[in-house]
Amino acid sequence: MFTASLAEAAVATRSNNPGAVPEPEDDRDWSPLAQDIAIVAWPSFLVAATATMLFFAFIDPLALRDATFPSWNIGRQAGYAIGFFFFWAVAAGASGVTLYLRETTRRRRRPGNDPRP
Numbered sequence: 001m002f003t004a005s006l007a008e009a010a011v012a013t014r015s016n017n018p019g020a021v022p023e024p025e026d027d028r029d030w031s032p033l034a035q036d037i038a039i040v041a042w043p044s045f046l047v048a049a050t051a052t053m054l055f056f057a058f059i060d061p062l063a064l065r066d067a068t069f070p071s072w073n074i075g076r077q078a079g080y081a082i083g084f085f086f087f088w089a090v091a092a093g094a095s096g097v098t099l100y101l102r103e104t105t106r107r108r109r110r111p112g113n114d115p116r117p
Contacts, residue, residue, distance in 0.1 A: 036099055039095070039099055040092055040095040040096050040099055041092065041095075043091070043095055044088055044091035044092040044094070044095045045088060045091075047087070047088075047091035048084055048085075048087040048088035048090075048091050049084070051087040051091070052080065052083055052084045052087055055083060055087070056079075056080060056083060060076075061074070061076050061078075061079025061080055061083065062075075062076055062079065064079065065079060
């Protein structure tokens, strides 16, 4: 494909030009914990943003406040923020459960770890 030919050309250019400055290797790999946090945080953030837009397109935060906690002095923007963080927490919980299930399935499928009798 086109990208393969570009990669081959870059390798050929580097090998034919001994005076070229070598490209630094990317040794900034993420730790497993950082990967797990990103696996949970990023999709849940996107879901929360979408859920917030859809929910508040139909429901006014001030009307929701008046129906639930009328004594609280919460403005419209605070209502949006509270709603966003609520949706983010729910989506992060769902993503966290998915991550947990994936990890436990991986552990059970390792060689020598056969759960069947």
